[in-house]
Amino acid sequence: MSALGEERVAAGERVGAPALRRAPRMRAVVGALLRKELRVELRTFESVPAMSLFSVTTYVLFHFGLQQNSVAGPLASGVLWVTLLFAAVLGVNRLFVADAEQGGFDGFLLSPADRSALALAKALALFTYLVVLELVSVPAFALLLLGVSLWQAMPDLLAILALANLGVAAIGTLVGALAVRTRARDLLGPLLSLPLLVPVVIGAALCTTPLFRDPVGGMPLRWLLTLALYDLVFAVIAYALFDFLLED
Amino acid sequence: MYGTRLRGLALLTAGLLTLTLVGVFYWAPDDETDGFLQKIFYIHVPLALVTLCGFIAAGVMAIQHLRTGEARWDMRSYVAIHISLIFGVGVLITGSIWAKGAWGHWWVWSEPTLVAFLLVMLLYATYQPLRFAIEDPERQARAASVFAITAGVFVPVCFVIVRLSTAYLHPRTLDNISGNLPGRMQVVFYLSMVSIALLWVVLWRYEMASKHASAQLRALRRLLSGDDDELPPVRRSAAPDVTGVGGVR
């Protein structure tokens, strides 16, 4: 660079552009990334419709597989949670695929943003997809298979769903990033996430079972707490380790 | 070097294991409630505890790998998981044999150690496929380390949760596995713990030495192959390359 050019750069650094040197604030970055994710999903409908359709079909499968017209108690809890789990795993698979295939990772790495922002944004996006999934799937379940009224399970069921979503979002983000740049990503994603998500199912199912009984029982708070703690542990782990998966 | 002192360590382990077996079959009294069948616990439980510690140790080694970036920590983590997987198979089989003897079924859901172990093994069984599915060696090592750390945290958490859920669902007096053992049985139990822990270390060093030697051979091969193309092809392996000598595999 010429002497004049260097002088100009130095002047610019001193006077002009503090905003360029300072990394953008975390909240702004996460917000921007999240908006991008949701906009892409709304435009392409890659994940959520498939997850929802999958869950409804699974209920039909359960009807034929279990040879039951309606389920209650632990059976109902199990059918609901296993179905939600498998539908969620479908979504986890798709979470990073577009980034990996179309260079989204590189673009992000080049920006001065904090890398954990991507993790947070993806997790929030996944959480949103799961909420939409459940808005379709849980009423479908109530319609097709649930032998007791869905209202008796409210609002406790909402709390359980929220906590379960958090767990799936945390673990799904980590596993999705882990599996996306492997050769057999469609297989490895589920294979890695399912064992890690078993405790989520344990907690959620044990919480939901009394809600689906007739007469309705009380939700065991200690399992809700266990679920929350599990979420916390793996959210921290996912946040801490995500960086290492982005480097190339 | 991993092979140094290995012979001494192995002999010590062999001696301790023999002593343990003598203790189990000639010295420790029969348990009142479970009778002769209880003797299985003297290897089943130490195997289980050592396996779990092995998995957690692999997680700690993986943390070191991510912190320092040195490939040898990745190798140590890889081998630790390998050895623990083998021991874990032993846990599942011996546990199943015990279940058949005690309950009449080859599998029981009411035994939290077995159930938690099944879950842990299902997770770690994905370790090798994960490694093989990533071509780039550095990315493979990093992904493996992230996995090892996540799984290492999962192990104790999983055990606690399964134990809680088993107590919740099957509220009967659980296994008296590690609890209050009277005098002689306790001695034999601890002896067994030490022996099997040492066995893990011996096997770990054994495999480390072997992998290290293979890696050095690969490096040697690369150094010699500068102007020669008569070399037979190198077999693909998921094992990390510790020698730091570059070049394409």
Add this chain to the structure above:
Amino acid sequence: MPPLPLHTAGPYVVAAYIVFVALILIYVAIMAGKLSRIERELGELTELAARMRARREEQDVL
């Protein structure tokens, strides 16, 4: 369940310990395979190095 008598419990205990020993021996066998491969490769590389030295000596002579 009441404790099993010796003649019924015996086989199970023995089976468990046999599994333990078998696992160790299987591992030893696998490692033996790896060791022999290392041995073989070492032999090949030694041969290779000898050939290279011979070639270099020829070139020095020329």
